[in-house]
Every structure is written in C-alpha cells, then in structure tokens.
Amino acid sequence: MANINRHNYSTKLIDFSEGRLSERDADELFAFMEENHDLLDEYLSMSNAVMPILSQGKDVFIEKVRLKKVVFEGEEFDEFSWLCVARLEGDASTSELSELKRICEKPVGLSNEAALFNRVKLLPENITYPNKKSLYRFDIVGNQRLRWYYAAASVAAVLLIFMIPVWRDHQQVSVIARTSAPIEQNLAIKLSSKSSSTEVHVDNRLAINRSQSSALKIRSTRVNGLNMAEASQPKLERKAVARSIIEVAELNPIRPKVVINNPNLSVMTPRLIKIRPIVVKSTPSNYLTVGEFLAEKVSDAAGVDQKQVKKARGEARAWEYAQAGISGIARIFGFPLKVDKQYDAEGNLKKISIDTKLLAVSKTL
Amino acid sequence: MNTKEYNLCVDLYADNVYRFILKNIKDEDKAKDVVQDSFEKLWVKVGEVSFEKSKPYLFSIAYHTMIDLIRKEKRLVGMEAAPSEDMSHSEHYSDINELLHRAVQQLPEIQRNVILLRDYEGYSYEEIGEITGLNESQVKVYIYRARVFLKTYIGSLETVI
DSSP states (O other): OTTOOTTTHHHHHHHHHTTOSOHHHHHHHHHHHHHOHHHHHHHHHHHHSOOOOOOSSSSOOTTHHHHOOOOOOSHHHHHHHHHHHHHHHTOOOHHHHHHHHHHHHSSTTHHHHHHHHTTOOOOOOOOOOSOGGGGOOOOSSOHHHHHHHHHHHHHHHHHHHHHHHHHHHHHTOSEEEEEEOTTSSEEEEEEOSBOSSSBOOTTOEEEEEHHHHTTOEEEEEEETTEEEEEEEOTTSOHHHHHHHSOOEEOSOSSSOEEOOSOTTSOOSOTTTOOOOBOOOOSOGGGEEEHHHHHHHHHHHHHTSOHHHHHHHHHHHHHHHHHHHHHHHHHHHHTOOOEEEEEEOTTSOEEEEEEEOSSOEEEEEO | OOHHHHHHHHHHHHHHHHHHHHHHHOOHHHHHHHHHHHHHHHHHTTTTSOSTTHHHHHHHHHHHHHHHHHHHTTOOOOTTOOOOOOOOOOSOOSSHHHHHHHHHTTSOHHHHHHHHHHHHHOOOHHHHHHHHTOOHHHHHHHHHHHHHHHHHHHHHHTTTO
C-alpha cells in the first residue's frame, strides 16, 4: 500500500489498463482508489471518453500502380499488341485507334505498355560508304555518241559477217578439206603456202592440165601414227612411189600439214608428175592451182566431197570471226552482248545467235 | 538507266545499302565487298533496270548477296529461330536508340532485315517483300514480332535506364 500514492497512481492505472499489473498490485491499486474517491471519479470519467486514434489513410504512396507488375497475355493482349504496332506503323484506322484507347483504359499498366510500343522505332545511324568513287562509272563517249557507236558496232558486225567469206575466198585460205579420214580419225589436211626455202602460193598454177589430173592419184595412209599422203600412179610400184612422193610433214596426227619443199624441184615422182609453178599466159583455167590439185587428190583419197566440207566449214569460221569481232567491239564500248552457239556431235558449229543492244542475228549453218 | 543515272544511284543509295548490310553482318570489310558486288551487278543490268526501280533492285541484290555470304560462312542461325532469351544487360546505355540497336542485333536474321528496311529506308510492306522474297503478310508478321521483341527488351531495361 505504501508503494501507491497520489503521484504515481496514474502509472499504475495505465499498467492495469494494459494488463501489465500483477494481481497483488491490482488489489493494492483498487484499495488505494477506494480510499481516494476524487481520484476514482476522475478515472471513471476518463475511461468513458473516446480515446483518439491516429488516422492510417491520409499519408499514402499514390504511385503504387507504377510499381505493380502485370503479366499481360491472352487474346485481348494480342489484339492490343497488334493495334499498338499498327499505330506505330501508321496502319491503324480511326476505329482501331479508338479500340486501342478503350483497351488501354481497362487494365492497370496497359497504357505503359502502349507507351513502350511507341518507342521501338529505330532511328538511322549516320553511317556512310567510305569509297563511293570506286563505284562510279564513266562513259567513253557521250550518250548521244554512244548510240551512234552502238549503231556503228552493229553495222560492223553485219559487215564482218558478210565480208569475211568474201575475203576468205579471195585469200584462198589454206584449209582445203576436213573429212572423216579412212584411217579412223578426222583428217584435217592443211596446205601451206610456205616451204622451208621458197614460197609457193596456193593460187599458183601448176603444169598439170585439168584433163590430165584424173590420171594421177594420191593415197593417204597412216604410218607410225602419222597421216601420210602420197602421190601414185596406178601402174607404179609402191616402192618407187615411196621415194618420190610429195613429202608430208607431220605436225600432229589430226592436222597434218602438206608442205611442198621446193617448187622448182619435182616433188612428186619426177618422171610422172611435174609440179612446178608456171606463168600461165593463156587459158589459165585449164590448169590446176596447187591448192586445187592437192585438195582434189587428198579428198579423193579420203572419199569425201571436199567442196561441201569446205563450204560449211568456211561459213562456220566466218561466223566465228564475226562473233569475235562483235565481242571485241562490245567489250570496248561496254554494251551488252549475248552469244549463243550450238554444236553438233562432232563439235562443228551448227547454229550461232548474236544479240547486241540494237541487233540480233541468228544463223543455222 | 544511263551512266549518269547509275552514278546518281551511287550517290543516293551507296550509304543506305552499306548501312543496311553493316547493321546485319557487323563487318566493315565484308559490307564494303557486298556493296561493291551489288553495284557491279547493277552495272551489268544497267540497260534493263530503270532509275525508278534501281533502289529496290539494288537492295534486293545486296540482300541476297549478303545472305549468300552469311550462308557461306555458316553464320546463318535459321530464319525462324526464336529470339534469344538472353536479355542480360550489364552495359550502360546512354539513350533509347542505342539500346534499340543493341536489341536489333538479338533479333532473328529475317526479322532484323525487315525492321531495318522498314525503319531505315521507309520501305512499304510490298517493297520489303520484293527485296526479301517474302509476301506482304509474312512481312507484317515479322515486323510485328520484331516490334514486340524490342518492346519487351526495352521494357525489361527501362528501370535500369
């Protein structure tokens, strides 16, 4: 009892109200209050009053929405994404934009997602190609002139096509026969106008009259892998012929070259064939040229009509030259050129097509 | 197209083609080679391609040359490969554009191409289709997927920035 007095009784009362007073101290407090009625009345009046309570709702963090994480998924979110992308790409219609606005208003956080979509547009970086000069192209001539060059090139091509055969005939190009040889391989016989010492032109007339030439024959054989052509007369013994025939110099097994060593000598059997250049003053057409004679004889021996072969081959070669010429011009002036060539099974040119910017030519040979 | 127009193409489009290729293969020398090859091929066809069509034609050549190069080097990871889930970001980014360009590198090949053509060059869906050989719907889908990926990528980094 002595522990509770008018100075500390209020502390004891608070302890009692919060349940922290022991039973013994509570009895002591009750006894004290009964003895002091004024204090008891004061306590009773206070306990009936409403105790003030601090408000918990006034100071709040108002941006909780920003902190929340929402997982968006489902069809509606897919539609939302499509609409956001459409808006970004500029494809969204007015109604789609309204729909997007409506969707954004519903779930918390979708407007943030929409804002993110608006930021995924790339801005080009300032990157430049460092060596543009290497890419430039320059005309050799002006554009107007270039057209003229195209035309000139095409005309040149046509001229090449038609002039080369003429030129070839004039020059008596030395290829005289290309045929299936009687000795398995294709035999291309080339008559050279040059000899080791002097020259005999293929156009030179020989002291062989056309009417007499049929009595003379040339036989082709293959000796030790080489193509040989030899002149012979039916009555002549082979041994005799072998010593006095045209000398055939072998360049390769496929394309032997017939060489007349010396036109002043009898290169065939001296007693039988006089091959020597002559100056034909009258009726030159009665005499064979070197080329004609050998071509005739070699093709007789090979068993083909060399005229046909010569014609086809010559035409093919002419077109090949024409194509080469046009290709060269095309390369010089830089205009497009397309060449298409078709060959037969033996490798002979059968068809050629040349297509330039201004001219397209196709020829079946 | 004449030579003058061809040279104008060089002035107008060489940078664009170079940028497009460089953003894809990340190798300056190879990107230069692709640009050089593309203009060589354009020159070969200079008589057949009009000036108006030269830009998409050029991009188409460059695109296919680049694809060939990538395939040759076995760096192609598959057109339809899923985007990389790796969105780790230890680097520090100064702005959103830098972040986006980093994100673009993580896109699958085809999505990266269509998004670069769309954003860098402003091509329509149809033009992108002509360049890449896709149809318009496919282009739209790839652009959509790329946008969603980029949005997710920068969304995951927004708090870091």
